[in-house]
Amino acid sequence: MSQPIILYDTPSKVPGNAFSGNMLKARRVAQYTLAYKGLAFKSVWVELPDVEERMKAIGAKPTGRRPDGSDFYSLPTIQDPSTGATVSDSFAIAEYLDKTYPSTPAVFPPSTKALISVFDSALMNTIGPVFPVMAVVAAPKLYPRTEEYLKRQLEIRMSAKWEDISPVGPKREEGWKNIKAAFGVIDGWYSKSGGKWIMGDTFSYADVIVAAWMRSFSVLFDKEQWEDMKSWNGGRWGGIVEDINRYSILD
Amino acid sequence: MSQPIILYDTPSKVPGNAFSGNMLKARRVAQYTLAYKGLAFKSVWVELPDVEERMKAIGAKPTGRRPDGSDFYSLPTIQDPSTGATVSDSFAIAEYLDKTYPSTPAVFPPSTKALISVFDSALMNTIGPVFPVMAVVAAPKLYPRTEEYLKRQLEIRMSAKWEDISPVGPKREEGWKNIKAAFGVIDGWYSKSGGKWIMGDTFSYADVIVAAWMRSFSVLFDKEQWEDMKSWNGGRWGGIVEDINRYSILD
Numbered sequence: 001m002s003q004p005i006i007l008y009d010t011p012s013k014v015p016g017n018a019f020s021g022n023m024l025k026a027r028r029v030a031q032y033t034l035a036y037k038g039l040a041f042k043s044v045w046v047e048l049p050d051v052e053e054r055m056k057a058i059g060a061k062p063t064g065r066r067p068d069g070s071d072f073y074s075l076p077t078i079q080d081p082s083t084g085a086t087v088s089d090s091f092a093i094a095e096y097l098d099k100t101y102p103s104t105p106a107v108f109p110p111s112t113k114a115l116i117s118v119f120d121s122a123l124m125n126t127i128g129p130v131f132p133v134m135a136v137v138a139a140p141k142l143y144p145r146t147e148e149y150l151k152r153q154l155e156i157r158m159s160a161k162w163e164d165i166s167p168v169g170p171k172r173e174e175g176w177k178n179i180k181a182a183f184g185v186i187d188g189w190y191s192k193s194g195g196k197w198i199m200g201d202t203f204s205y206a207d208v209i210v211a212a213w214m215r216s217f218s219v220l221f222d223k224e225q226w227e228d229m230k231s232w233n234g235g236r237w238g239g240i241v242e243d244i245n246r247y248s249i250l251d
Numbered sequence: 252m253s254q255p256i257i258l259y260d261t262p263s264k265v266p267g268n269a270f271s272g273n274m275l276k277a278r279r280v281a282q283y284t285l286a287y288k289g290l291a292f293k294s295v296w297v298e299l300p301d302v303e304e305r306m307k308a309i310g311a312k313p314t315g316r317r318p319d320g321s322d323f324y325s326l327p328t329i330q331d332p333s334t335g336a337t338v339s340d341s342f343a344i345a346e347y348l349d350k351t352y353p354s355t356p357a358v359f360p361p362s363t364k365a366l367i368s369v370f371d372s373a374l375m376n377t378i379g380p381v382f383p384v385m386a387v388v389a390a391p392k393l394y395p396r397t398e399e400y401l402k403r404q405l406e407i408r409m410s411a412k413w414e415d416i417s418p419v420g421p422k423r424e425e426g427w428k429n430i431k432a433a434f435g436v437i438d439g440w441y442s443k444s445g446g447k448w449i450m451g452d453t454f455s456y457a458d459v460i461v462a463a464w465m466r467s468f469s470v471l472f473d474k475e476q477w478e479d480m481k482s483w484n485g486g487r488w489g490g491i492v493e494d495i496n497r498y499s500i501l502d
Binding site: 109110111112113114115116117118119121122125189190192193194195198199200201202206 | 441445
């Protein structure tokens with residue numbers, strides 16, 4: 001590989017911590033996959049409202065459809081100058097990198113791709129209910145255009161006004177309890193693995209996703225909130241963030 | 252192993268096809284796990300209303316709690332005369348057998364226990380919505396005491412009268428569409444595996460669970476319904492049942 005891979009990503013105001021609404025976890029997953037593999041990359045920042053135009057311009061494929069049937073484009077997307085490939089979606093990016101750079105550590109151990117893809121969905125279903133609380137806490141840390149875009153999108157998806165999504169008080173407290181319950185479910189998964197990672201002693205894409213979420217929580221929530229989270233489940237989450245932070249990422 | 256393992260199981264009127272309500276899939280999973288490993292076993296039949304008393308008598312552990320907080324006992328349960336062990340819950344039975352009989356083919360390839368347990372939950376969540384339709388179609392095939400017990404349990408769980416759960420007509424048709432959609436999700440998982448099984452070319456407990464469901468569908472639904480199912484997703488489900496039928500089970 002002669003030139004670094006280009007990672008299209010979304011910026012935020014928080015120093016060292018970008019944020020992209022719904023793509024929050026996905027962008028970190030791409031970063032950590034690249035970093036874990038030791039592949040050089042450089043980030044190109046695209047604000048959310050500009051994603052579609054920019055992705056079309058570089059010939060990226062849509063990653064889904066909007067409710068109205070139109071194409072939906074999302075970040076992260078990579079461009080690999082060494083092969084000319086453009087790949088969107090963090091799972092597809094990891095698959096591409098495992099295949100294209102077989103001498104780097106694999107994030108999909110042999111024969112685990114389907115199981116890990118089911119894990120990915122199950123994790124999203126488990127973490128999903130905590131997203132509204134997180135979005136409300138994190139929104140003020142975004143660039144104004146991205147913040148407005150995220151607010152509008154979330155209001156549509158939740159069929160609620162922004163200020164009603166997770167107001168301080170009983171609703172926020174209930175949200176916090178839901179987060180703790182979700183963490184408990186994920187902790188139960190780890191406890192079955194017989195080791196530190198979801199595949200026991202083998203680090204995999206499943207851990208990359210969990211770590212991506214946890215790292216995001218560690219920077220998006222307030223300090224006391226993250227301190228609380230770190231105390232849950234025997235300190236598992238703080239440990240995972242500490243481990244993933246060994247792989248330095250540019251953000 | 253000098254003596255066959257005893258498998259506590261629930262009988263039905265359907266020749267060669269026992270049925271145990273909620274434990275439908277779990278009992279077949281235990282059967283196929285034993286058969287795949289080539290371990291000799293004999294079935295002991297316990298009707299649903301007698302499960303709790305019988306399990307307490309042999310010192311089996313409860314597998315969960317009822318909404319009122321009391322212990323809940325379920326089948327399948329095995330007793331292994333060679334070790335004196337009594338194990339309930341199909342996942343725990345498979346774990347026990349892999350560990351106790353390491354020279355038999357493993358159903359958990361190394362480091363996959365947590366991933367497969369998440370798969371187990373995800374499959375249950377995906378198949379779950381089809382259970383009411385299945386229960387209504389299957390109920391007349393049960394022994395009277397078991398049928399009554401199942402009906403009462405399902406009415407409580409669904410907060411609905413038995414005849415309203417899946418009546419013939421639009422509601423049944425909608426149920427059928429949901430089944431087809433659920434199969435589509437599972438087919439999507441398989442398509443990511445790069446092989447015939449969830450772990451590519453490696454058969455695992457994940458396939459045992461899927462096969463257990465499919466085999467149950469093949470005998471519980473009417474012939475035309477199963478013919479329809481077999482035509483879905485490129486004939487994947489008929490193929491899986493054909494494969495699993497190679498392992499003869501006593502039921």
